[in-house]
Amino acid sequence: MKPINVGIVGIGRIAAALEKDKKRYKPCTHLGSLVALKKEGKPIKLVAACDIREEAFFNIPTEFQSAKKYFSWQEMMNHHDDMDLLVIASDTYTHYEILKKALQRNIPKIVVEKPVCLLPKEAKKLKKVYARSTSKVWVHYERRYRKAYRQLKDILQTSSYTSFRGLLVLPQQNLFRTGKKEGALLHDTTHLLDLCFYLFGDLVRKKQVVSQNACRYFLEFEKASGILETILHKKLFHFELEVLTEKTRYRIGNGFSNQEAVVESPLYENFFSLKEAELFTHENFTQEDNPYLNLYRNVIHENLEQEGWRKTPPTLEKVGGNLSQPSRYKDVPPSRTKLKIWCGMRAKSGFAGFLRLSLAGHGCSGQASLERDSFLDALENVLVLSR
CATH class of the missing domain: 3.40.50.720 (NAD(P)-binding Rossmann-like Domain)
Known part of the structure; x- marks a missing residue:
């Protein structure tokens, strides 16, 4: 070999x-x-x-x-x-x-x-x-390869309403770049923003509010809108992404993932409350759950057989149109069994024409979706978080 x-x-x-x-x-x-x-x-x-x-x-x-x-x-x-x-x-x-x-x-x-x-x-x-x-x-961005976020992405494919709130608290001295040091936003908030690209699609508009020890972004994506907040603290490190759909609130962070169901309120008529529900995923961080390993398996074209999320990203093959600008979706190797879907699309990145989408016939859960190019998202990440 x-x-x-x-x-x-x-x-x-x-x-x-x-x-x-x-x-x-x-x-x-x-x-x-x-x-x-x-x-x-x-x-x-x-x-x-x-x-x-x-x-x-x-x-x-x-x-x-x-x-x-x-x-x-x-x-x-x-x-x-x-x-x-x-x-x-x-x-x-x-x-x-x-x-x-x-x-x-x-x-x-x-x-x-x-x-x-x-x-x-x-x-x-x-x-x-x-x-x-x-x-x-x-x-x-290894969180893209964590089981909980992968399963959440599949769940959101069928959601008609989605909002989010990201919270990052960390012991840093500066929010923004100072000299050769990137600061808290580019070093850590970048993970939250990347998850938003991964889960919610292209960024439509943004607004930033900055104070001495905190920064808040109001963001609207193709599939959701919400807030990312970064707070500087002397000791605490906390990372959390909360996603609210019409039926459920999901909270995923460092070391935890849980969900709460939207149910009829026990306290008020005609209102609804949140009630703790069964975990939507079970992560043991074994060799199969490890996001670092899953990222590198993807790099070397390993076709994972882990239950619960789509392991092999789809392949994009150009069959017409103009590819003068890079697509937001990455060309990745197909699995042996393919489902051919013909579709026409026009993407904001300048990618126009017909595409053949090859999806893995095995190891898929939920609705199949295109795998975003993490590098193009990362470049826009810098544009959003830098100043």
Whole structure:
């Protein structure tokens, strides 16, 4: 079996060191996920690793110690035309130049940490480079691959009314970027906004209200409207997304997921209240539930067989129209069994014409929907949260 040659830039906390956190489910890093898949039999080989700090190389797992080590990402790229996958896990301010060069070199697959860049002008330039590149990019928004959010996405396909409220409380000093540091919004609120793109579609309009220690966004998407709120706190870290439909309220956050049913009020006539209901999903964060592993399984085209959510994203094949601008929906490999659906659509991204949508015949739950391109969403994420 042909090896999957991997290179990585940045070997710090999210690349590998977080595996030492005894309270985290494992794996919870880029290299930790690749090691786990290697143990499952995937032919993964780390051929090159780069960091500006010599001590960072001690974070490389034993399974990947044979990797060639570099202090310059430019030198690493020049010496490794054999990379099938590049992982960019360096400091955010370095992402733009590394990612731009990787796209220009058409490295087949790229996984990049969030946020993809710091500045709106960088996001706009990357979109143009991406449109000309053959590379496929995954942004490390691992919550898209968490079972609870996947199931919620399926549930919302049949909802006629949806609103949301996202709450993030965290011990940060700054909301916005200061120098090379991205600030709380780009570093953490970006996860909440990405989930909104994933669940609710394109952003239609927004309004921002900022105070000294808090920021609130009023957002309207194609399929829902609501609020994202970020609050700075001395100690507390709390992440939560609440979604309200006509029949149910869902709350999903770090370490919990629950639902409440809309029922006739026991206190007032002609009113309705919320009543705790049975959990809509059961997550054990086993190897099958692990969102980090699921992201990397998607990257290497692993066709998951986990019950409860659609594992194989649909394939978009152009059969007419103009593809001069990148589509918001990603071209991903089909499974062996396909359901062919012909549809005509005109997307805001400039993607017009007829598409053939290939959906997995097995492993689907709920209504099938197109898999959004996380990279294009991530670029717009920067435009919304930066200033």
